Amino acid sequence: MIQDETTSPGYCLLQLLQMDEPLPVPEHEIPYELASCIGCVGGRVCIKNTWFHGALHKGLVKNGPACTDTLTNQDLVPAFLCKSWPAEAQPWLGRQGIGIWPTEEMKRYCENTGCFVVSVSSKSGLYEEFEWRISTSLAERFLMFSLNITQMRCYIVMKMILKTFINPRCNGVLSSFMCKNVLLHCIQNTQSNSWRPSNLLACLTCCLIVLENFVGQINCPHFIIPENNLMVGRIFPRNKHKILEILQNIIRSEGRALLEIPIDNLGPTLQVRMSMYGAFQYYCTSAEIYGKISGELLHLLSRFVSAVHEKLIKEILKGNDDVQEIFSDFTFKLVNTYREIGCYSLKKSALKLLIPLVCSSLGSVVASSEINDHSVISRKALACFSIGLDSDVSSGRLKLASAMYCLGDMIRTEFVLRNIEDLYDLNIVEPVCRYTAFRCSRTRQGFKDKSSTGNEELIREIAAFCVTFTRYEINCVPQELKYEMFRSTQEDMIERHHILGYWMDWAVVDSLPYLYFLQYKTYGHLQRAAAQQQALTNLVTTIKTESNLYHNETALNLLGQCMEQENRHNDALRCYMLSLNIRARNNAANFLIPKLLYAFANRHVV
Structure with missing residues (x-):
């Protein structure tokens, strides 16, 4: 097996060896009877990839590497067996996703299955006649047999959707093999308890969103060999937009599109079942109604707490005096007011939720000044951070981790980040931003279930506020995030909302992407390459699949700078362009793109 710069990822050349010893056959000794296929x-x-053609009888229809026997309706795939695991698939054995799947035991089994080389070339290879595709089909077969019923149903319905809605209108550009790889990526990067029968529609929607993202990027990475893009040469601009439109319509239909699928009588069967149970679907028990109302109120309260916190910061920063002193005095007054109020007061409950957020901001302002002056963080700052830890699941802790990172204390930074990851249950914790009011988002079922008690202090356990840094906290902010504080040109300022646009002079980022970004940077400093790559994978997955993010453009800008660090400059540019698609003005990507291109022009990057 030969792999070099001329072969495409996931493909190889097969060099002919002598029969009696493992040495290459010289060009002048090619057997006459093999001249046509060598x-x-x-x-x-x-060896040419037409090697097996002479051994196949007539009546077989060629379909990629497979040959279909129309009489027996069987697929035959002639291939060479390779007993060793392919080198390109070696990194997969050490990669681990959110779902902790496949397990280490499953990977060991897959590694021992070896691989095949099958007679099909890539769409972009230099030597089309000679390329052979590396196939890990035995490992993939084993993984598919390990799926539960919900995962199998997702795969089957995805194939039905392709056959019904997409391929008839788009010349069959998407394949079942792509669906399989989309499903495996989703399983690896979601919590295992999500894949249950009652959650089938949400799981299917997740798969379709990932497929939509792959089509948008014209890159469907092979699950085991991700450098092998399954969409190369199959999707072009003229059909890309049509596919995206169809997928978006199906996703927005919230399952209603399935009623139009005739295969296996799926649509009519669903219609009948809906008719049978339709009379009961609008009736809820008192407990269910109470739980739903409690969930909505808690979500609304979380947004108000976030909004009041930001408004207080805005008012404090208006003064021209010592901001740190004003902040300290104001926080002191809040704490004193809290102590003086009676036990059963709504004001006391409100202050109990607000004070930790204000303390986190004060701690960050103090720490920023101290890092700048003395490269230390005082007890006063740490005490403020400590009070702010329980503001919610993540934002207070992320502020502490960010300060520790900027101080250069990577051990403590990693400890805090690991603690956040343990607390952040992806099935329950809901991202919260004051700007949620302008977005139509659905809260998680786990969030609704937990909030049914009506206890407002649950915000600390099931809500994740955005992390907000003002310019007075700039020394507690990694370099990559500082660009967000200077996102606006004079022309951009005109585009801002005159009242609500003040936050654009700050750095504001969703908690979950910031968690994975800080992990990526921290593990890089600690030289823990595997953990660093896992953090990068989690960051990519979160941006692709988390529908309730409110600062996607900032998350994409952070991801782009991670890609620059990985020397994946095309991917970095793609991230910045996606960021600009979300917010064309007042976006740091407008500075990051010229910076990247300047580095290319001056050969600062390879």
Whole structure:
């Protein structure tokens, strides 16, 4: 097996060896009877991918690497067996997703299955006649047999959707194999308890969103060999937009599109079942109604707490005096007011939720000044951070981790980040931003279930506020996030809302992407490469699949700068362009793109 710069990822050349010893066959010794299926590539005698054609009888229909026997309705795939695991698939054995799947035991089994090479070339290879595709089909077969019923149903319905809605209108550009890889990526990067029968529609929607993202990027990475893009040469601009439109309509239909699927009588069967149970679907028990109202109220309260916190910061920053002193005095007054109010007061409950957020901001302002002056964080700042830890699941802790990171204390930073990841249950915790009022988002079922008690202090356990840094906290902010504080040109300022646009002079980022970004940077400093790559994978997955993010453009800008660090400059540019698609003005991407191109022009990057 030969792999070099001329072969596409996931493909190889097969060099002919002598029968009696493992040495290459010289060009002048090519057997006459093999001349038609052997040729020379770069001085090597290599086998053409038409090698098996002479052994196949007539009546077989060629379909990629497979040949279909129309009489028996069987697929035959001639291939060479390779007993060793392919080198390109080696990183997969060490990769781990959110779902902790596949397990280490499953990966060990897959590694021992070896691989095949099948007679099909890539769409972009230099030597189309000689390329052979590396197939990990035995490992994939084993993974598919390990799926539960919900995961199998997702795969089957995805295939039905392709056959019904997409391929008839788009010349069959998407394949079942792509659906399989989309499903495996989703399983690896979601919590395992999400894949249950009652959650089938949400799981299917997750798969369709990932497929939509792959189509948008024209890149469907092979699950085991992600460098192998399954969409190369299959999707072009003229059908890309049509596919995206169809997928978006199906996703927005919230399951109603399934009623139009005739395959296996799926649509009519669903219609009948809906008619049978339709009379009961609008009736809820008192407990269910109470739980739903409690969930909505808690979500609304979370947004108001976030909004009041930001408004207080805005008012404090208006003064021209010592901001740190004003902040300290104001926080002191809040704490004293809280102590003086009676036990059963709504004001006391409100202050109990607000004070930790204000303390986190004060701690960050103090720490920023101290890091700048003395490269230390005082007890006063740490005490403020400590009070702010329980403001919610993540934002207070992320402020502390960010300060520790900027101080250079990577051990403590990693400890805090690990604690946040343990607390952040992806099935329950709901991202919260004051700007949620302008977005139509659905809260998680786990959030609704937990909030049914009506206890407002649950915000600390099931809500994740956005992390907000003002310019007075700039020394507690990693360099990559500082660009967000200077996102606006004079022309951009005109585009801002005259009342609500003040936050654009700050750095505001959703908690979950910031968690994974800080993990990526911290593990890089600690030289823990596997953990760093896992953090990068989690960051990519979150941006692709988390529908309730409110600062996607900032998350994409952070991801782009991670890609620059990985020397994946095309991917970095793609992230910045996606960010601009979300927010064309008042976006740091407008500075990051010229910075990247300048580095290219001056050969600062390879």
